Amino acid sequence: MANADVRSEQLIDELGKSYPDRPEVAAKPSGRVLPISVHDLAKDPEVAAYIEAANANLGVLGFTEHGTRHANLVASIARNVLRRLEYEPHLQELAAIAGYLHDIGNVVSRYDHGTTGALLSREILVRQQVAYEDVALILGAIGSHGDDSQRLGEAVHPVSAALILADKSDVHRSRVREKDRSAFDQHDRLNYASKSSFLRVDKEKHRITLELTIDTNISQVMTYFEIYLPRMLMCRRAAEFLGCDFHLNINEVELL
Numbered sequence: 001m002a003n004a005d006v007r008s009e010q011l012i013d014e015l016g017k018s019y020p021d022r023p024e025v026a027a028k029p030s031g032r033v034l035p036i037s038v039h040d041l042a043k044d045p046e047v048a049a050y051i052e053a054a055n056a057n058l059g060v061l062g063f064t065e066h067g068t069r070h071a072n073l074v075a076s077i078a079r080n081v082l083r084r085l086e087y088e089p090h091l092q093e094l095a096a097i098a099g100y101l102h103d104i105g106n107v108v109s110r111y112d113h114g115t116t117g118a119l120l121s122r123e124i125l126v127r128q129q130v131a132y133e134d135v136a137l138i139l140g141a142i143g144s145h146g147d148d149s150q151r152l153g154e155a156v157h158p159v160s161a162a163l164i165l166a167d168k169s170d171v172h173r174s175r176v177r178e179k180d181r182s183a184f185d186q187h188d189r190l191n192y193a194s195k196s197s198f199l200r201v202d203k204e205k206h207r208i209t210l211e212l213t214i215d216t217n218i219s220q221v222m223t224y225f226e227i228y229l230p231r232m233l234m235c236r237r238a239a240e241f242l243g244c245d246f247h248l249n250i251n252e253v254e255l256l
Contacts, residue, residue: 034093036128038075038100042068046124047101054106054113061110064175064191066103075099077166077199078159081208084201085242087158094134095162097125098141102163105142114146114153147230154237161238168231169199169210171224186219190227193219201244208239209247221250232256 041047048068055067078099082092101124105117118139125135141160144153145167155161173192178184184192196213214221225232232248236256239246248256 032090032131032134034090034097034134035130036097036125037093038072038096040128041097041100041124042072044124044128047104050104050107050120054104058106058110059177062185063110064187065177066106069174070170071100071103073170074102074163074166077169078162081162081165081199081201081242082158085158085203085244091137091158094137095141095159095166098138098159098163099166101138102142102145102167112146114143118143147234152230152234154234155241158242161241164234164238165199165208168228168235169197171197171212171228186223186227189219190214190223193217206244207247208235208242208244209249210235211249212251214250216251221255224250 051068051071055065058064058066075096076099078095079092082095083089101121102117103113104120105113105115107120108116121142122135122139125138126132130138137157137159140156141163144156144160145163146153147168153164155164171191171194173194176184176188176192178188181192193215194212195215196211198211200209200211201207202209212224214224232246236246246256247254
């Protein structure tokens with residue numbers, strides 16, 4: 001427990017720091033045409049099998065839902081983050097593809113699932129004849145989205161930043177598998193308490209805000225900070241990479 005407390009204190013300190021400006025990444029049209037879409041991936045038997053098995057594995061381990069619902073939602077949010085910030089459509093679609101595939105590494109193991117997922121995705125994308133330059137961007141995004149105890153993932157390009165923001169903003173009661181509320185752990189309780197979550201992107205104000213509505217009769221707001229502090233740090237850094245500030249709003253109160 002002492003180590004966990006030290007970790008939390010370090011993360012709180014990190015949230016208060018200012019980070020050097022990220023190198024500006026120009027959104028120049030690539031001229032490449034993607035041969036696949038998220039819709040195509042959803043119909044790919046290999047992808048479907050991996051997502052289903054990965055979700056089942058995490059269910060055995062007690063994790064919340066990581067199936068097609070989560071994959072589709074993260075794909076949609078990642079695309080919309082770059083769309084709202086007016087990145088070129090090609091990058092928007094790469095973010096969506098990365099979002100759909102980002103958790104397939106859980107079919108092998110929860111540990112280092114970002115790295116494993118990137119390697120599995122490479123074979124799928126090459127088979128689908130995606131250009132190597134685009135494959136590289138997708139792999140970088142998938143490989144850098146994790147939040148394990150050793151090192152937080154960090155954005156390495158706009159597609160990567162959009163994926164991090166989309167993935168970490170999915171907090172909702174529909175993710176809870178356990179039907180018996182008396183058996184909820186703290187993650188179940190917090191997700192079940194989350195009646196809505198929305199990632200708002202304001203290009204003019206250079207601001208990205210995660211807006212949550214939490215039923216405090218089920219879980220206290222402080223629990224969100226206790227559980228998701230590392231994710232907030234990742235979101236802040238991802239937003240900064242995109243030239244934005246990150247804010248957290250819970251029950252219409254700005255907390256970060």
